Amino acid sequence: MTQTKPVWLPEVQAFRRQLHQHPELSGAEEQTALRVLEKLEHLQPSQIFTGLGGHGVAAVFDSGRPGPTLLFRTELDALPIEEVNEFAYRSTNPGVSHKCGHDGHMAVMMGFAHYLQGHPPGKGRVLLLFQPAEEIGAGAQWMLDDPGFDALLPIDHAFAFHNLPGFPSGQIVCREGPFSAxxxxxxxxxxxxxxxxxxxxxxxxxxxxxxxxxxxxxxxxxxxxxxxxxxxxxxxxxxxxxxxxxxxxxxxxxxxxxxxxxxxxxxxxxxxxxxxxxxxxxxxxxxxxxxxxxxFRTNRNDPEMAALIEAAAEAEGFSYHTAPYAFKWGEDFGAFTQQYRGAMFGIGSGEDHPALHNPDYDFPDEIIPVGVRMYTRLCEAILNH
Structure with a gap:
């Protein structure tokens, strides 16, 4: 079934490219956090928290009714890699670039925020967490240890995704148990x-x-x-x-x-x-x-949450692949899945797409709606049923 192009997509794509032009290293994401904050303020969440674990930002969409709290996490930081791409929005910071796709992950989260503005949760709360310092395996724990994080508790479920070069574009990849090493x-x-x-x-x-x-x-x-x-x-x-x-x-x-x-x-x-x-x-x-x-701690997927991800992919008509093994790279989201019932999944970036951390990598804009639709489906499955 052909999907109507979301009205927010051009704005979110432009936001992603702005982030790509101005990458910042782990722990130094001050301007990235300010750009995120500016966008979030226009979407009028119930609350916004800043300065969590350094430059972390959290937006709360609260139904005002009892129910579970869902956390969705994205990353703020870039890598110390010189970009070789020559497109108009290439990195303007020498030796620093978004070669893991965190700019695209943030764009998906902003698209999700647009959705929540018009479709608030039926019960409970939705937390959108923009985490610093993922690339060095520190930012998640910085946030968890921050006294300001206590205002977000309790958290019932936690979700995140990572784009996956080498898999068909838009394919959802998940598994029970360890997702990353x-x-x-x-x-x-x-x-x-x-x-x-x-x-x-x-x-x-x-x-x-x-x-x-x-x-x-x-x-x-x-x-x-x-x-x-x-x-x-x-x-x-x-x-x-x-x-x-x-x-x-x-x-x-x-x-x-x-x-x-x-x-x-x-x-x-x-x-x-x-x-x-x-x-x-x-x-x-x-x-x-x-x-x-x-x-980086093992990113352990709760079986029930992994099943919800598979069901969401099926409901949206996306190709779904059960990964036979955990991925060998580290992911700081493991600090959350070891405290809260949650799961991480992957979204294919294309079988011939440049690999993560390569100098010619760039997040594919065409999978932004895929990420947003997965998040909205998970949100509706838990909070609006």
Missing amino acids: AVQSLIVRLHGKTAHAGEPENGTNPAMAISEIIKASQTACQPDRDKEGFAILTPVHINLGEVAYGVSAGYGEIHLTIRTWTEAEMEKLSQRLLDYIGRVSKKYGLKAETEWTNI
């Missing part, structure tokens, strides 16, 4: 002693320790998703000494990302890795310091 990043700092490169025996060079840590991290990998103990450990950065050919390095560091399906598996693997680093540093006479960063 648990991901943590580890920084290992190894302190030795600098020496002359011609007399390395007078110093303590971390090079061999780093090489052994890399080898051990690859041995610990189990990338086959069909087998138990799925784990991917990826070296992402190494720093050793200086470009000074007469100097044997006395300091080095290695950064790794670790991915598993669950927090329990993450905890066991992380402890084994830390124990190994301790043994290797002792073997080579080094002092080791470790730091965890960019922590």
Whole structure:
């Protein structure tokens, strides 16, 4: 059935492109939040909260009648990637761009806000949450820990989506249980002693320790998703000494990302890795310091909420695909699904669409109405039945 083009779509598309032109990094989304706030104020929600967990914004559409509270979340931040696209709305911030599609996710949320203005919930409340710092796995917890967030409680259900290049345009992708992996990043700092490169025996060079840590991290990998103990450990950065050919390095560091399906598996693997680093540093006479960063919890889909998503896709006439595995990337929405009954789903961006985090990626405007229709259908299924 042919759908009538929503009257709000041109405005929301223009908003998406404005956001694309002015991306901001995690924790620095001040102007993005102000643009969101300006649009929301025109749509007259019951309440607007700002400054949540940094630059987070929440709009509340309250029916004034008892009922569940639904949270729908989107992201504010962009990535430190130089854009190569040449279209008119390309990023104006050098080295920063919306290469994960958060500009499109925000556009969908604004289209949903337009719908709620004209079709307020029949009971309960709908919360539209614009989260900072998703890309570094911190913003969700910042919001949850913010005392101002208490005014939004209680929350009964939580939903979010992510666009998915590689899937047919507009296809809905979901599954019960883990939707995205648990991901943590580890920084290992190894302190030795600098020496002359011609007399390395007078110093303590971390090079061999780093090489052994890399080898051990690859041995610990189990990338086959069909087998138990799925784990991917990826070296992402190494720093050793200086470009000074007469100097044997006395300091080095290695950064790794670790991915598993669950927090329990993450905890066991992380402890084994830390124990190994301790043994290797002792073997080579080094002092080791470790730091965890960019922590993403498993995004766990409640079975009933996943079933609602499948039913919504069917009711809207969208193609639906049950993902056989969780996705290997991290998603900060896991901080919400581990506290509230909820689920995340994907919307296909096109089978040949550039991949997420690629310099030539751009969110496809044609799936904006798909996201809005999924959110409105979920809202109606829970609050208006």
